[in-house]
Amino acid sequence: MFFGSLPSSIANLTNLKFLNLHINHLSGSIPEEIGKLKSLRLLRLSKNQLTGVLPPCIGNISNLQRLLLGYNNISGSIPHEIGNLKSIRYTQLGVNQLTGSVPPSLGNLSNLKFLYLHQNQLSGFIPQEIGNLFKLTKLLLYGNHFSGNFPHNICQGGLLEYFSVRDNHFKGQILKTLRNCTRLYRVCLERNQFTGNIAEEFGFYRNLSLLDISHNKFYGQISSNFGKCPQLGTLNIFRNDISGIIPPEIGNAIQLHKLDLSSNHLLGEIPLELGKLTSLNKLILNGNQLSGSVPQELGSLTELEYLDLSGNKFSKLIPESTGQWLKLHYLNLRNNEFSGEILVQLGNLVHLSELDLSHNLFRGEIPIQICKLETLEILNISRNHLSGSLPRKFEEMHGLSSIDISFNEFSGPIPDSKAFRNASIEALEGNKGLSGDVRGLQPCKPGKQVIQKGPIIFFVIVFPILGGLLVLIVGIGMFILIRSRRSMTDAVDDDDNGQIFLIPNFDGKIMYEDIIRATEDFDAKYCIGRGGYGSVYKAKLPTLENIIVAVKKLHSLYSGGDMESDHHKEFFNEVRALTEIRHRNIVKLYGFCRHSRCSFFIYEYLERGSLATVLSNEAAAEELDWSKRVNVIKGVAHALSYMHHDCYLPIVHRDISSKNVLLDLEYEAHVSDFGTAKLLELDSSNFTQLAGTCGYVAPELAYTMKVTEKCDAYSFGVLALEVIKGKHPGDFLSASSSTSSPNTNIELQDMLDPRLQSPSLDTQRKLKSIMEVALSCLDENPDSRPTMQNVSHLLSKLI
CATH class of the missing domain: 1.10.510.10 (Transferase(Phosphotransferase) domain 1)
Known part of the structure; x- marks a missing residue:
């Protein structure tokens, strides 16, 4: 690792061909003397802390083929002398503080293949001369302040593959400009002011894997040509002025894993052909005017993890095939006209963390199967016609942190769970028969007292039973205590309630309590990931010198069994063995906790995820x-x-x-x-x-x-x-x-x-x-x- 600045004496290395100081801690500016290195072919100073301007003398390095200065703090404008680098093939100036406009002299770089100017402070128009870069394959200009129309001749060379100009102020009909760039595989145009008829201007791109034209002003109908893109994996067209129907041909783009057509003016029904997109992870169609029913064929989308159909005009029943989306973790059907009873098949969606059925016409009671969704954190069923009492099983949904049942016809007491205790009156109002210890609700009615037939029955029957039970409980407790002390090592803390804290080198109970406090009883805001076995939470433990740990809370409680069982011993032996592993490339396991409410593993926390x-x-x-x-x-x-x-x-x-x-x-x-x-x-x-x-x-x-x-x-x-x-x-x-x-x-x-x-x-x-x-x-x-x-x-x- 090198520190300090580049010395001016570097000019003495007249035969130097390759200067690669990538990923160091170099500071200061690039010395003017670097222009004297006429033999230099590679200048790679990226990912340092260089400041100052890009010296004009860099144009004197006539043999330079790679200029890689990205990820620094270089400021000032791009010197027009850069156009003298006739041998240059790769130019990476991205992620700096460059200002001003792109010099027209860049058009002289006839051998240039890669031009990366992204994430700077560049502005102005892109010069027409950029169309002279016939060998250009990758052009990254995103994250600047460019404006105006993009030069129409950018595809003259026909080799352009990667084109990203997102997050600028461009306008004009860019799709028409790109129509002849048939080798494109990645196109990022989002968050500009581009316009044009998408149906007429979208070409045919056999290699296209990603197209993002969101947050623009495109109009017209979605082209059926999208179905002719066999490699298309991501299609984002949201927040435009697209109208018409969803073309059934999109179902032929079988590599699609994300389809986002939200916030447009789409009409008609979801085509049955979308059921062929078996690799689809995300389907986002909210904020349109789609109608009809959700086709049963969508049940074949077994890889689906995220579905948003909110803000449309869907009606009728939710199809039973919904229950086949076993990987789904987000489902939003808000603000439609769905009717009938809530499907019991929703209980099959075991990884669901957020469910929004609000603002519909659902009726009947909440199916008890909903309460089996152990990973569910947010539930909104407000503004429907649901009735009956709230299932007591809600009290077993320890992960549920937010609930809204307002403006239905529910009656009876609210469940005693964190989600209901923390709910505001706005989330419960509009249910005339609802009661509970929440301000704004009528208090729960006291239970009816049983009329006693006489004190003799009470003393003769009840006291002996209670006394016998007390003796039995004490005896069993003493027996378990003695057995557990004999059989378990001091690494395992086990109490009379079957609560187990297997955390070597730490006080298990204290660590458990710290984790519950640090995550606010596993509140969703501390969740940093989800997997097949559980959700992972970040916890900062103040009583242990603010150590940060990752807590994997299991979807199901570890059942454990008897403390002396072979099954139980094997589990603890496995955990203990894993906590003893020390390797720089293995995440440290601190231990395991089992409580009556939850079970979780405690791991070392890694910052980058x-x-x-x-x-x-x-x-x-x-x-x-x-x-x-x-x-x-x-x-x-x-x-x-x-x-x-x-x-x-x-x-x-x-x-x-x-x-x-x-x-x-x-x-x-x-x-x-x-x-x-x-x-x-x-x-x-x-x-x-x-x-x-x-x-x-x-x-x-x-x-x-x-x-x-x-x-x-x-x-x-x-x-x-x-x-x-x-x-x-x-x-x-x-x-x-x-x-x-x-x-x-x-x-x-x-x-x-x-x-x-x-x-x-x-x-x-x-x-x-x-x-x-x-x-x-x-x-x-x-x-x-x-x-x-x-x-x-x-x-x-x-x-």
């Missing part, structure tokens, strides 16, 4: 450069090797995925949830399906329940390709599924994340080595896959 979150965020993904990604892959390999080969008994993870790899502030990888799948399998109430995340599970688990270390090796192969590609390699895996081993002839360039600069030759060598190892891990035959120990050694040797 999951690898999946980082890769799905454009800015964060760019920050995760090639060197960091290589280290992430190595770190995961080291963690798996340790657990498989260096522990007293091998531990199989069972669920390696980008969601279970966490990153610290230095982007070091830490594998989380090691052993959790097995722990929860010990408690059959939690283990209801095969462990693993869809898309990472080894193929042999389709016909055998035997989980081995080679299953983890397969998942690692998928993960390694995902880190290189920047997204899950589902398309590659699908293409390879017809053979026993994946295609090893795939080109590295076809797998690289397009959001990053092209890697150096040395990094390309490393990435090719990783790809070869990853592909060997994906062999259909488990015996042909390498062990993770071999993978770890190989990566350490080659990289």
Whole structure:
């Protein structure tokens, strides 16, 4: 790691060809003398703390091919002398403080392939000369203050692939300008003032994977050409003036995982063909004028996690196929004309965290199945015609934090739960028969007193029974206390209520109480993630020197059983073994708590969250450069090797995925949830399906329940390709599924994340080595896959 500024004496290195000081702590300005390095081909000073202006003399470096100065604090304007760099291929000036306009001389850079000027303070019009960049493949101008019409000749070279101009003040008919850019795979136009008829101006793009034209002024009907984009994964058209119907041809874009057409003027019904979009995760159609019923065919969208149909004119019943959306965590049907009773099938949506059925015409009682939604946090059923009493089962929904039942016809007492106790009168009003200890409601009526037939019956019958019960309870309590003290070590705190605190090196009960206080009884605002087994909360514990932990609250309570049972002992032995693991690439497990209300694991907290979150965020993904990604892959390999080969008994993870790899502030990888799948399998109430995340599970688990270390090796192969590609390699895996081993002839360039600069030759060598190892891990035959120990050694040797 280098500190300080670049010395002017650098000019003495007259034969220097490559100057790469990427990711250091360099400060000060770029010296004028750098213009004397006439042999320089690579100038890479990105991700430092450089200030000052971009010196005009940089135009003197006639052999320069790569100018990479992004992620600094360079200010001033782009000098027109930059147009003298006739050999330049890659220019990265993004994420600085540059001002002024783009100089027309940029049009002289006939060999330029990448031009990154994003996230600066640039303004003015884009010069027409930019159309002379015939070799341009990537143009990133987003996050500036550009205005005016975009030059119509931008596609003259026909090679443009990645075009992002979002968050500016552009206007005009940009889609017509891009119509001939047939190689585009990523187009980001959101938050501008573009206009034009989307039906007439949208072209045909075979490689298009993302199109975001939201927050503009486009009009017309949605083009049926979207159905001819076989790679389209994200389509965002929300907040425009689009009208007409949703074309059924969109159902042919079977790679779609996000479709957002909200806040437009769409009419008609949801086409049945949308049921073919089986990869869809998010369907957002709110704020239109759609009508009719929701088609049963949408039940086939089993990957759906987010559905918003609010603010339309849907009527009739909710289809029963709704109950097939087992991964759904957000469902909003607010402000429609749905009628009938609330479907009992909604109780199947076991991962649902927010449900809004308000402002509809639902009638009848609340189905008891709704109270089985243990992950539900927000429930709004206000302004319907619902009646009857509120199920007492609401009191068992400990995760429910917000509820609105106003303006219905409910009667009887409100349940005694956190959500109802904390509810405002506005969330309960409009129900004439409702009672409870909330200001504005009528108080609960006292129970009727039973008429006693005489004191003799009371004393003769009741007292002996109570006395016998008391003796029995005391005896059982003493017996349990003696047994538990003999059998459990001091690492386990167990009380008479079956509450267990297995937290070595900490006072379990104090830590439990701290966590409840720190998360305000697991309030939704502290939730930082959700998974198949539970939700994760961030907790800062003041009594333990403000240590921050991640708390995984299980969807189901750990049942445990008798303290002396083999089942119980095995569970505690597993937890105790996992708390003793020490490895730099494995998330530390502090312990486990079981309470009558909830069960949870306590983990080390990692600041940057999951690898999946980082890769799905454009800015964060760019920050995760090639060197960091290589280290992430190595770190995961080291963690798996340790657990498989260096522990007293091998531990199989069972669920390696980008969601279970966490990153610290230095982007070091830490594998989380090691052993959790097995722990929860010990408690059959939690283990209801095969462990693993869809898309990472080894193929042999389709016909055998035997989980081995080679299953983890397969998942690692998928993960390694995902880190290189920047997204899950589902398309590659699908293409390879017809053979026993994946295609090893795939080109590295076809797998690289397009959001990053092209890697150096040395990094390309490393990435090719990783790809070869990853592909060997994906062999259909488990015996042909390498062990993770071999993978770890190989990566350490080659990289």
